[in-house]
Structures are given as C-alpha cells and as structure tokens.
Amino acid sequence: MQAKAIAKPSRQQEIWQDRVFNVVVLALVIIILAITLYPLYLVLICSISDATLVTTGQVTLYPKGITMLGYNSVMENKEIWRSYANSIFYTVGGTVLSLIVTMGAAFTLSRKFPGKRLISFLFAFTMFFNGGMIPTFLTVRDVGLYNSPWVCVLMGCVSVWNVMLARTYISTNIPEALYEAANLDGASQIQYFLQIVLPLSGTIVGVLAVYYGVAKWNDYWTGLIYLNKRELLPLQTILKEILASLESSRELLMSMASDSAENDAELLNRAQIAKYCIIVVSTVPAVALYLCMQKFFVKGVMIGSVKG
C-alpha cells in the first residue's frame, strides 16, 4: 500500500505542463472517438429516419421522423435474405472447416518429424509468391469448383499466417512434459492432439474462429470471381451491386421499395434509406461477434507479435 502511495504522485505535485498534456490527450481522444464512431452512428440514425429528411441532409445528430419503412423493404427483398442465408452457410461451414484444418496443421508443425523442413517451406513459400488471379481462376475451374457453393466454404480455409499463430501458441503454451506423460501412458499422437492439445487451446481456437469467421462473412471477392449463379452469391457480393457503384442498381432498389410510395422521387428516397438499413443488417453480425469476443483479439495479436 505504502509503496503504491509513493510511486503515484499526488495532484499537487503535478507540474502545469502535465495538466496541459492531460487536457490535450483528452481532447484528442474525443476527436478520435468522434471520427471513428460518427459515421457508424450516422448510418444507424439514417436507417430509421424519414427518407426525405435524410436525403435532404437534415438528419445529422439524431433520428427524425422515425420509421421502419427501410427495414420493411429490406425484409421484403428475397434476394437479400437468400444471400444472407448463403453467407451464414459459407461462414459457419468455412469457419468450422478452417479450424479443423488449421489446428491439425499447427499441431503437426509444432512437433518434430521427418520432412518437417520441406513441409514448413511449402507452407511459408505461399506467403511470398502466388500464381495470380488468372491461373488461380483457371485452376479452380479445372478442379470443378467454379459455380459450386463449396468454393466459398473452401477458399481461404488455410491461412498460413493463422497456422503459424496457432503453432506458436501450441509450442509456447503446452508443456512438452505433457506429451511425455501421455506417451508413457500409451497415448498415440492423435489421442494426444484430441484429448490434451485441443482442450488446452481454447484461446487460440477462439481467436482463429473470429479471424476466419469475420473474413468469411466479409468476403465478396470469392463470390464475384467464382460464382456466376445468382442464387449462390453470398451477401457481400450482392451488396457490391447495391452499395458500391454510382448507379447502385436503381431498379433493384426501386423494386424493393415498391407499392406504397407516391412518386418516383419518394421511391428513390426510400431506396436510399434501404441502403442504410442494408449496411446495418449486414454489419451487425461481424461487429457483434467482435464485441462478444474482444478479449481474444488482443491476445491473438500478442501471440503473433511474440514470434512476428
């Protein structure tokens, strides 16, 4: 207790520069928070505001003319829900598969065995060189994955970086003595992996689950390149058409706003609002996952920085 009291200077002892410093830090923090959060907040309040008020720029600090019309038109859009369901399937399937494959490889690479140097090299080399977009596309087509939903599950299910992360975790956190003990008890390597290593790897599995899960959920590229059938597209690829172009698929949005609107201008406004709602609906899962599991994240990056 006393040591603490000595180490921490009392308020009177602070020199005036430090007070200025604290004020400046606080001001900067407020600015940083505003820059980070305001765009998100704006999207949120616009998504529940009256369409005309939003498009004329009158909604800036709080929602005006609260309405759920935007969300209703998103709900009614079958294409969005179908792609939403696709994305859930790709994300869950892809993440589970990624975890199994990654943990298996990481465990193996944490042990000693003949040929380890060659296999490690084969893994590491892919971080430095790749065939490029076109040869990869042709290969995927040749192995019959073009236009197959499995391409979205398989693509990216081995991130060499994540394998290294997990390997570092296993070799630094699980004592070699455990292996020797298991070995003495007659456990095979696979039993050791399943019954000892995996149960002790909760943290890294959590980290990887979120890394892979968020990457899968946010991936529009795989769908854009390898899928041609509309009914297979994941949410983000559909969103590319709706959100990220100048025309922004006017017709598509108009069709979802349908019926009740009085005129064209009103329709277009409603379509604009629907965009805000789509952003909210598509972003919430990834951000929620992050907020629920944020403790894991910082740990994950720390593990990475140990080995770098």
Place this chain on the structure above:
Amino acid sequence: MKKWLQSVVDNRWLYLLILPALLYLIIFNYMPMYGVQIAFKNYKAVRGIAGSDWVGLKHFQTFFSAYYCGRLISNTLLLNVLSLLFSFPIPIALSVIINNIRNQRLKKFTQTAVYIPHFISTVVLAGIMYILLSPTNGIINHAIVALGGKSIYFMNEADWFRPIYIISGIWQSAGWNSILYIAALAGVDPELYEAATIDGASKWQKVLYIDLPHLIPTATMMLILNCGSLLSSSTEKALLLQTGGNMATSDIIGTYVYNMGLGSGQFSYTAAINLFVNVINFIMVVSANTISSRMKGETLF
C-alpha cells in the same frame, strides 16, 4: 534409412493431421503456380493449360510497349506509397494517446471503439463512401453547399480517388494497426516512468524519451515489411471505389488484370502482367523480410 522409415511410420498421425492443409495449398497455391506458364503461352480453353501453344515473351513485350503500361505501374506505386506515407504514422500516434489516457474505463472504451471499423467489410466501407459523398444527397456535399461551396462529385473525379482510398483506409485500419504498438508500450518497464518522475520529467518528456524510443523497433519492422508490398495492389478495395470518372488514377495493375482478364477473357495476357508484378513483389518481400529479421537479431541485444 531404416531408422528414418521407422520414424515416418511412428509419426503417421502427424502426416494425416497436416494432410488436409497441404492438399489445400497444393490445389489453391501450387497448381496455380504451375498454371503461371500460360503467361508464356496463348491460352485456349479447349486445349487447356498444358496443351496451349508457347509464344515466349510476346505478352510481356505487348504490355511494356502499351501506352497504359506506365500509367498502370505509376498508379499502383503512387497509391501504395501515398497510402503508406499517410497511414503509417497514425497508429503510432494513436497508441501513444491511448497509452496516456488516465481513466481506465475510457481507455478500454477507446480501444474497443477504434478496433470496430476493422470488422466492417470493404464493400460496406465503400458503400458508406458512396452514400456520404453522393453529389445530390450525401451529407458531405450538403455541408459544402451550406457553407457556400459547390457540390463535388467525389466518386467520379480522378483527383479524389486517392484521398478517398487513403482516408477510408486510415479510418478502417489505424485502430487495429495500433494494437502492436500498444503491446510494445505495455512492455515498457514501469520503473522507467517512476525514475523519470523522480527526475522531474513532464509527461510530454516521458512520451518523447521513453515511449517513442520503445516504439522505434516495432515501427521500423512494420515500415520495412510494408515497403515489401508496395507493388502489390489491394485490388479488392480499389475495384469497389473505381468508377468511369476516376479511371485516370484508380486504374491499377490489379483492377486492370481483373477487368481485362476475367472481364474480357484475355487470360494469357493478364496472367503475364500479374506474373511480372508478382516476381517484383517476391523480390521485394523477401528482401524486406531478410532485412527485418537481421534487425530483429540485432535489437535483441
């Protein structure tokens, strides 16, 4: 030899566990590397990768003599260099600021908040840009008009592509990239601060003489590693922000390969362009890594 074989048999489970990952790499990484040969061929779908005719360096010659070759390379380099220049210092500053927040709850909250944009997809990020910067109903242009200015068609002007790309990139990743630096600061021996306090150092002096020097090794490493990928384009994002009006600056190697290769079916030609970039990248990344691991070795002592 017999011993070696015995060891292979003993470790059979290990091979089984790594097999799926190895198969993945063979199919999605090594087979495309074999397919790179189409850069030297005239690829015909009916004849396949191996069966198409060799044309030597023809595609490379076409590319280097094309009028847009210089524009593509300089657009790619400029975008990456400017992006690195402006984005690099921000996570460092951010980590120092966060490290100096005295209220622990505010500190935690700020950290949580600045990481959020990292989890937003590129598509949504681009979508937010299109909405906020819309010439008719975007909030930015409403503000410009209200202040007496003229509405700007941001997304369709070549001059605005790079600022939009860079600023949105900073918004999305500065927080996340600060984690490494925050970790480095957390590793600073508290006794150093105590000693500095006894010597009468102000907080600003502590930042200058304790915090920043502790960040230099991490920062140098990050800088070198980033320099290794100056020619690798983040095609996925550039493609989303590319419009008919900003092609003069947004046309980078990656988007060109996508548009001409997958869009117009010029497989061999674009594979050649891609290969040229990948080889340069490979050299740069490997040298960057060699330099950084040498430096790491030194900073350990």
